Amino acid sequence: MTAPGSPQTKQAKQTKPRLSLNRRTVIAVVCAVAAVAVLVWSLWETPSTPMAYQEFAAKVAQQQVDEAQISQDGVFFTLKGDETHALYRTDNPDSPDLKERLLVSGAQVTSSADAGDVVDTLINLLLDAFILGTFGIAIYKLASYSRNTFKVVRKTGVTFDDVAGMDSLKREMRQVVGVLKDPAAARRLGMRPVKGIVLEGPPGNGKTLFAKALAQEAGVNFIATKGADFQSAFMSLGARKIRSLFKRAGKHRPCIVFIDEFDSIGERRNYAGTGIDKENNRIITAMLNEMDGFTTKDGILVVAATNSYRSLDPALVRPGRFDLKYTVSNPDAKTREELIRIYSQGKSLAKELAPARLAPLFEGASCADVEATLNEAAMLAMLDGTHTITLELVVRAAGKVGVKLKI
Numbered sequence: 001m002t003a004p005g006s007p008q009t010k011q012a013k014q015t016k017p018r019l020s021l022n023r024r025t026v027i028a029v030v031c032a033v034a035a036v037a038v039l040v041w042s043l044w045e046t047p048s049t050p051m052a053y054q055e056f057a058a059k060v061a062q063q064q065v066d067e068a069q070i071s072q073d074g075v076f077f078t079l080k081g082d083e084t085h086a087l088y089r090t091d092n093p094d095s096p097d098l099k100e101r102l103l104v105s106g107a108q109v110t111s112s113a114d115a116g117d118v119v120d121t122l123i124n125l126l127l128d129a130f131i132l133g134t135f136g137i138a139i140y141k142l143a144s145y146s147r148n149t150f151k152v153v154r155k156t157g158v159t160f161d162d163v164a165g166m167d168s169l170k171r172e173m174r175q176v177v178g179v180l181k182d183p184a185a186a187r188r189l190g191m192r193p194v195k196g197i198v199l200e201g202p203p204g205n206g207k208t209l210f211a212k213a214l215a216q217e218a219g220v221n222f223i224a225t226k227g228a229d230f231q232s233a234f235m236s237l238g239a240r241k242i243r244s245l246f247k248r249a250g251k252h253r254p255c256i257v258f259i260d261e262f263d264s265i266g267e268r269r270n271y272a273g274t275g276i277d278k279e280n281n282r283i284i285t286a287m288l289n290e291m292d293g294f295t296t297k298d299g300i301l302v303v304a305a306t307n308s309y310r311s312l313d314p315a316l317v318r319p320g321r322f323d324l325k326y327t328v329s330n331p332d333a334k335t336r337e338e339l340i341r342i343y344s345q346g347k348s349l350a351k352e353l354a355p356a357r358l359a360p361l362f363e364g365a366s367c368a369d370v371e372a373t374l375n376e377a378a379m380l381a382m383l384d385g386t387h388t389i390t391l392e393l394v395v396r397a398a399g400k401v402g403v404k405l406k407i
Contacts, residue, residue, distance in 0.1 A: 048076060048089040056090040065107040070099060077107070150245050152252045153222040156212035163206060163213050164342060164367065165335030169326050173214055176301070176324075180218040180254055183299055195291055196302040196322035198262070200309040204368030205328045207305040211258040214303065220254040227264030230283055238265070238279055239286035246290040246300070254299035262304035266312045284313055291321040336362050336370065343374045348381070350390045358394070361405045369403045376401050 059065050059079065068077040074092050078085060092098075102109045160170045179186045179193050186193055199207040208224070215222035225245065230238040249255045259265075269284055270277040291302070304322065306312065316322060331339060340355040340362075362370050376397035377389045384393070398405045 048087040051088045051090045063105040067108045156216045158212040164338045177218040194323045198325045199305045201328035204366035211303045215256040221252045224258045227261040239282040242286040257302045259304045263306040263308045268313045339370045348388045363406045372401045373398045
């Protein structure tokens with residue numbers, strides 16, 4: 001038997017959705033751009049032989065220059081009758097009559113931009129393209145985030161027998177399980193299927209584990225998420241994620257959708273007008289629309305966990321949306337004994353530390369507090385070399401993990 005907070009069995013593998021913009025495409029584009037850059041650079045790096053300007057001026061006067069290209073880098077030219085077609089280079093004196101003198105001598109003259117300026121321009125264009133491309137990919141992934149984060153688990157591997165305590169809650173949930181397994185039978189009896197359940201109570205008491213057990217008992221798919229998954233700096237993206245979540249659940253019904261930390265997105269709407277308030281209002285509105293659309297989505301049950309039920313928006317938790325509310329309190333004495341038996345498995349407890357002896361010490365503690373204390377006590381026992389958990393080690397461990405014992 002396991003308990004809240006304990007590791008679960010391996011979940012079913014999920015197929016990761018493929019993006020249309022895959023890694024191979026990005027690599028191919030980058031390689032192509034790099035190849036073009038290298039080609040352009042090589043064209044501008046044609047070797048040339050330097051020549052003094054006085055000698056060049058003499059060649060012009062003797063009408064020996066065949067072709068000339070004037071740029072800020074210099075004057076590049078070839079000579080008539082040169083069978084090697086060698087390219088020469090000389091300084092550009094910025095003389096206003098240089099081009100005229102070349103034309104009068106019978107040379108073919110062209111002007112071009114500075115090669116360095118062209119390369120700089122090309123580099124700037126490549127950088128701009130890279131920045132815009134990176135930004136575009138980021139936006140694309142953000143836009144597709146809502147389609148890729150909600151994993152469907154076929155079997156959670158947890159049953160009610162694996163959950164310590166909560167006996168009354170388990171009994172009531174068996175009726176909900178029956179409706180999930182056969183919603184048509186429930187409708188024949190005139191029953192309206194339950195749309196939502198709120199589990200309220202302090203953290204660390206197994207609300208998530210219970211939701212997994214509920215899905216396993218009902219034999220339905222399970223999607224787990226939390227309120228923070230719907231919060232985003234991008235306007236309206238949270239509402240879009242809500243719609244995407246329920247669309248995915250509809251494709252895999254019957255299904256339980258579990259939303260942890262529900263109060264982070266379901267708080268009472270505030271119409272003060274700030275950006276955060278407006279985004280939160282959009283998320284709640286999207287949630288209300290999806291819950292009201294369940295008439296065509298039988299087989300979907302929403303289980304929401306919260307530490308603060310009173311902060312939730314009344315429109316969300318009214319009957320017809322979240323029909324049931326249960327409080328998952330800190331474990332009672334009987335449950336604490338059961339938890340101690342579970343968490344002490346594989347550990348060596350001193351003879352005087354029977355579960356019935358330890359349970360009163362953890363009065364008011366959560367399930368997670370019990371697990372953390374016994375785990376820390378086992379580590380201290382190993383460090384001390386005794387490998388046996390004593391009452392002294394339990395007290396020391398509780399102090400380290402911040403649990404107050406009733407001694």
